[in-house]
Each structure stands twice: as structure tokens, then as C-alpha cells.
Amino acid sequence: MIDISKIDYSTILRRYDAEAENMDSPEAVAAKMLPSDPVLSEVASAVLYMKFKEIGPVVKKALESKEPLDIINNGLVAGMEIVSHLYAAHVYYLPEIMMAAKVMEVGISIAEKQIPGGRTTKGTVVMHAAEGDPHDIGKNIAAVMMRSSGFTVVDLGKDVAVDDVVDAVKENKPFLVTGTALMTTTMTAFPSGAKKLQEAGINIPYMAAGGAVNRDFAESFDLGIYSEKAPQTPPIADKILAGYDWKKIREEWDSIVGGE
Numbered sequence: 001m002i003d004i005s006k007i008d009y010s011t012i013l014r015r016y017d018a019e020a021e022n023m024d025s026p027e028a029v030a031a032k033m034l035p036s037d038p039v040l041s042e043v044a045s046a047v048l049y050m051k052f053k054e055i056g057p058v059v060k061k062a063l064e065s066k067e068p069l070d071i072i073n074n075g076l077v078a079g080m081e082i083v084s085h086l087y088a089a090h091v092y093y094l095p096e097i098m099m100a101a102k103v104m105e106v107g108i109s110i111a112e113k114q115i116p117g118g119r120t121t122k123g124t125v126v127m128h129a130a131e132g133d134p135h136d137i138g139k140n141i142a143a144v145m146m147r148s149s150g151f152t153v154v155d156l157g158k159d160v161a162v163d164d165v166v167d168a169v170k171e172n173k174p175f176l177v178t179g180t181a182l183m184t185t186t187m188t189a190f191p192s193g194a195k196k197l198q199e200a201g202i203n204i205p206y207m208a209a210g211g212a213v214n215r216d217f218a219e220s221f222d223l224g225i226y227s228e229k230a231p232q233t234p235p236i237a238d239k240i241l242a243g244y245d246w247k248k249i250r251e252e253w254d255s256i257v258g259g260e
């Protein structure tokens, strides 16, 4: 007689639906990702659930007890990160991403106004999204980080032709240029822009960032340096102002951004 007690059914039949029933829903996982601080959680929830009417009052209320940058990084951007998570899990689709990003931007514009810093500037940075690339949400966040850290940002926008980037660098004389690419088809604009800058005798670091880019790519061409997350940019910029060139930034990148 067959001893069925020794049969391992998992190797014979796997019920994915039953497995899924026992897992948390993506929404529940997302809810767990909300910040533990109740004020920041309320801000992040407004982004997560695309609350256009609530975001203004919620951010203004948060400003009574929190620093603007805390609200931006740990409330608004945190909410957007959950949205990206839900998108990856096929719970949210593009319309939700776009609406949530708009809500986040409204919140950022309110919080940004309360950032102290006055009119003094540490230096100018030219920022853009690569030629052919319409994705500018991450760049806009990075621009807020840079402005709030005391830098002047010349934001060229999205889908910026390589030659326009080079012209803007010649005109504004920044100490750093950043490019964002979320598409593998557009990231090649950066080595080509960096080469044109070098040909013009300009040797400022060219930061390559955005989801399509990794550190290996960013460091594969002369002038290229990497930044993975928007908040990593100000500390890197501070080092450039302190005299680091693109080679030294690469050498000390881990310690500058506090990475492993």
C-alpha cells in the first residue's frame, strides 16, 4: 500500500491562488510601508491615495511641527516610493503614478517655500532630463534637494538636446551638470554631452542619474559621476565645491554618499 503521508505535495501541485490568498495584498504591504510617524504618514498617505484636496492642508499642518525637508523626504517622497512599489506590483497604473506625482509636487511646492536659506547661493548646477526622455519627476525632486541645500538650479526641463545642454553649460558656467535618464534608449546622451564639453575645454563633473543608469555606466565615460537617489546629490555637490574633480568623486563615492 502507498504511504501517502510521505508525499510532498508541493512538488506535485502548487496552488498559486491559495498561496496568494495567504499573502498580504499589495495595498496592505504598501500600508505597512507608510512612515511610522503619524504626521509624516498622513502626508505620505495623501500622495499614496492621490488626495488633491487634502495635500495642501495636510502639508501646512505638518509644517507646524516638522522641518520642510523632513516633510519632503520622509513624507512626500516616501509616499511616492510606495506608489512606485504599487506600480511594480501592477496595482497602480500610469494614471495613478501621474496623479500621485502631481499631488507630491503640490506638496513639495508648499513645503519648499518654508525652507530657510535666503538668496545666498553656493554655486550653480545645470539639470536636465536626457534628449528623448520625458521622465522628469525624479529630476524635479533632485532639483528641490539642490535648491533647498543652497544651490542655484538652472533647470533645462525634459527631452533636452545634447547641444542645448552644452550651450547652457557654456552660458551659466555651473560647477556641475546633471542628467536624468529613465529609458535605456536615452542614456547615451550623457557620454555624448560629456565628450562635447571636454572638446570645448570644460571639465566639470557630469552626473548621470535616473532609473536607466547605474554606477558602472555613469563611470564608463570621462567626466561621468553617479548619484542613485536625489538626496545624495547635495553632499556630492559640496565635495565638488571643496575641490574634488570627477575622478576623486568616483574614488570616494561610497564614503561621500554614506554607502557600503
Ligand code: B12
Pocket (backbone or CB within 6 Å): 080, 084, 087, 088, 094, 097, 098, 132, 133, 134, 135, 136, 137, 138, 139, 141, 142, 178, 179, 180, 181, 182, 183, 184, 185, 207, 209, 210, 211, 212, 227, 228, 229, 230, 231, 232, 233
Ligand atoms: C511616470 C512614468 C512615465 C510618465 C512620465 C511623466 C513625468 N513627467 O516624468 C509618462 C507617461 C510621460 C511616461 C512615458 C513613457 N514611458 Co514611462 N514610466 C513612468 C514610470 C511609471 C515612473 C517613473 C517615475 O517618475 N518614478 C518616480 C520617481 C520618483 O522615480 P525615479 O525617476 O526613478 O527617481 C529616483 C531615482 O531614479 C533618482 N533620480 C531620478 N532622476 C534623478 C536626477 C538626479 C540629478 C539625481 C541625483 C537622482 C535622480 O532619484 C529618485 C528618487 O530619489 C516608470 C516605471 C518605473 N518603475 O520607473 C516608467 C518607465 C520609465 N517608462 C518607460 C517607457 C518605456 C515609457 C514610454 C516609452 C512608453 C510608451 N511606450 O509610450 C513613454 C515615453 C515616450 C516618449 N519618448 O516620450 C519604461 C522605460 C524602460 C526602459 N528601460 O527604457 C519604464 C521603466 C516602464 C517600464 N517598466 O517599462 N512614463
